[in-house]
Amino acid sequence: MKPAFSVILLTTLIGLGQGLFLALFTAQSYALFDLLPKQDGRAFYAYGSLLALALLVAGLAASFFHLGRPERAWRSAAQWRTSWLSREVIVLPAFMAAVLLYGVFHWRGSPPVLTVLPGGITIDVTVVLGIIGTLLAFLLFVCTGMIYACMRFLAEWHSPLTVINYILLGGASGFTLAAGYASLAAPELTGFFGGWAVIITLLGLTGRAASLRRNARLVPKSSLQTAIGIKHPKIAQKSQGFMTGSFNTREFFHGRTRVFFFAIKWFFLLAAFVLPAGLLALALASAAAVPWLAAAFLVQYCGLLAERWFFFAQANHPQNLYYQAVS
Amino acid sequence: MTQLALVIDLNVCVGCQACVTSCKEWNTSGAAGTLSDQNPYDADPTGTFFNRVQTFEVGEYPNTETVHFPKSCLHCEDPPCVPVCPTGASYKRPEDGIVLVDYQKCIGCKYCSWACPYGARELDEKQRVMKKCTLCVDRIYDKALPERDRRPACVMACPTQARLFGDIHNPSSAVSVAIRESGGYQLMPEWGTQPANHYLPRRKTQLRIHDDELERADNPRKIDGKLPKPAKSEPSLDDVTSW
Numbered sequence: 001m002k003p004a005f006s007v008i009l010l011t012t013l014i015g016l017g018q019g020l021f022l023a024l025f026t027a028q029s030y031a032l033f034d035l036l037p038k039q040d041g042r043a044f045y046a047y048g049s050l051l052a053l054a055l056l057v058a059g060l061a062a063s064f065f066h067l068g069r070p071e072r073a074w075r076s077a078a079q080w081r082t083s084w085l086s087r088e089v090i091v092l093p094a095f096m097a098a099v100l101l102y103g104v105f106h107w108r109g110s111p112p113v114l115t116v117l118p119g120g121i122t123i124d125v126t127v128v129l130g131i132i133g134t135l136l137a138f139l140l141f142v143c144t145g146m147i148y149a150c151m152r153f154l155a156e157w158h159s160p161l162t163v164i165n166y167i168l169l170g171g172a173s174g175f176t177l178a179a180g181y182a183s184l185a186a187p188e189l190t191g192f193f194g195g196w197a198v199i200i201t202l203l204g205l206t207g208r209a210a211s212l213r214r215n216a217r218l219v220p221k222s223s224l225q226t227a228i229g230i231k232h233p234k235i236a237q238k239s240q241g242f243m244t245g246s247f248n249t250r251e252f253f254h255g256r257t258r259v260f261f262f263a264i265k266w267f268f269l270l271a272a273f274v275l276p277a278g279l280l281a282l283a284l285a286s287a288a289a290v291p292w293l294a295a296a297f298l299v300q301y302c303g304l305l306a307e308r309w310f311f312f313a314q315a316n317h318p319q320n321l322y323y324q325a326v327s
Numbered sequence: 328m329t330q331l332a333l334v335i336d337l338n339v340c341v342g343c344q345a346c347v348t349s350c351k352e353w354n355t356s357g358a359a360g361t362l363s364d365q366n367p368y369d370a371d372p373t374g375t376f377f378n379r380v381q382t383f384e385v386g387e388y389p390n391t392e393t394v395h396f397p398k399s400c401l402h403c404e405d406p407p408c409v410p411v412c413p414t415g416a417s418y419k420r421p422e423d424g425i426v427l428v429d430y431q432k433c434i435g436c437k438y439c440s441w442a443c444p445y446g447a448r449e450l451d452e453k454q455r456v457m458k459k460c461t462l463c464v465d466r467i468y469d470k471a472l473p474e475r476d477r478r479p480a481c482v483m484a485c486p487t488q489a490r491l492f493g494d495i496h497n498p499s500s501a502v503s504v505a506i507r508e509s510g511g512y513q514l515m516p517e518w519g520t521q522p523a524n525h526y527l528p529r530r531k532t533q534l535r536i537h538d539d540e541l542e543r544a545d546n547p548r549k550i551d552g553k554l555p556k557p558a559k560s561e562p563s564l565d566d567v568t569s570w
Contacts, residue, residue, distance in 0.1 A: 068435015068455030075414040075432055082410035085438050089413060153444040222515050228396050229512045229526055232385045241379030244371045247449035251440060319446025
């Protein structure tokens with residue numbers, strides 16, 4: 001498939017926003033049980049939510065560039081019964097609303113207390129919003145992943161690993177960003193976020209390596225024989241019906257050399273997983289964590305852009321069987 | 328239930344591209360808007376087409392066969408492009424099984440083109456919506472046309488009648504008979520999309536000639552040519568030489 005830069009930005013940016021929100025609420029949940037020091041709502045959670053919201057808005061804005069008719073985008077919420085894309089279109093704004101409310105209640109301070117649990121744990125409205133936001137964040141990951149995983153013709157995507165990797169890669173980048181954010185806003189949480197970022201990054205490496213391994217062993221279900229229905233072992237295309245390009249030759253080929261393709265693979269394995277894990281470890285060990293964390297975040301985000309490019313480019317659409325030779 | 332479809336006879340198609348141009352001519356002239364072209368008279372011309380004819384060489388030289396293969400939307404009975412559409416612009420008509428795109432609702436997200444294993448859908452670069460073969464839905468029901476013209480433009484144009492059009496759910500229709508009796512098949516059956524359009528395979532047309540057909544029974548001297556005139560009383564097996 002041809003990787004569209006708008007979709008690469010959309011999926012990486014909202015994954016980052018979702019991961020950051022999950023990181024923030026994880027810290028709040030730990031603090032609720034006195035496992036982490038409590039943070040000021042306005043100084044830490046409100047600005048953090050704002051950052052997550054800004055990433056989600058940027059992702060949503062990028063998605064419009066993928067549409068031929070962006071002015072009709074509102075129509076895309078209609079078919080939620082059958083289309084994962086439609087479900088994503090509904091869940092994304094719902095999640096953004098949850099993040100916004102979560103941030104607003106933290107900003108206003110002293111959020112209304114809903115109930116007090118037996119152990120003296122106060123459940124206020126931000127906890128409920130955080131739980132709703134967490135559920136929506138995971139639902140959004142599932143929707144985004146299923147947009148690709150439900151495409152049974154694209155065998156490289158048609159696997160639970162696609163959804164798992166969207167969750168892990170979004171989570172990894174979000175926790176890395178949270179570590180960087182905490183190093184500025186709440187230094188005592190840097191170790192917590194950084195530690196989880198390393199763990200999720202390594203889990204992401206495992207998941208992505210598993211999907212690379214799976215994809216390397218795929219046997220295409222369709223062949224030129226089934227495509228045109230002629231059962232002869234030797235069939236060669238002599239004409240695809242036109243000399244220059246068409247939608248079919250533009251949309252379904254990445255248009256790069258094999259060398260570039262494999263270079264991107266090794267680049268993203270290094271930049272999205274190995275280097276950030278190393279940089280995060282360095283940051284946790286060193287006294288001045290901020291530059292290391294900034295480097296880890298930037299390298300990982302570039303790596304994830306490459307990862308998403310490779311994700312699209314690797315998918316081999318069966319329609320390509322019909323476009324093997326110009327004339 | 329009706330399922331309109333094309334049945335394309337690969338044994339007859341000569342790859343003349345008449346269906347391609349006829350399709351383009353009809354569908355670029357309709358009320359739904361043009362099938363736009365980019366750089367039509369320049370380097371790298373490209374444009375929207377509903378129908379293409381491709382050519383494949385089957386076998387190894389010198390034992391090869393050239394197969395011309397017309398390719399358009401197959402109007403699947405279980406179309407994978409329809410449920411993925413987020414807006415409902417892509418739909419299958421229950422009354423005749425034609426898969427259509429509502430150009431007023433389509434947002435041009437291209438997701439349906441990813442979901443079609445046949446590559447039947449194209450984004451029109453000018454209108455910015457997805458387009459595909461409509462089975463000339465604006466023609467086949469047009470009461471202003473004479474009955475024999477209420478067929479898709481490609482079918483009308485085919486000089487060898489390689490394209491049949493009809494209801495494949497009606498067991499007595501010409502298309503159903505052709506599918507049943509000439510080994511009609513579907514493309515990529517492994518995906519379970521049940522394409523409505525079928526293709527008829529290449530057939531070997533062989534003439535069996537027996538020796539006695541080459542050699543006349545009443546030609547005892549093995550000379551095929553002017554025969555001695557038999558006497559009127561003599562019996563003959565051959566009508567031509569007897570009188």
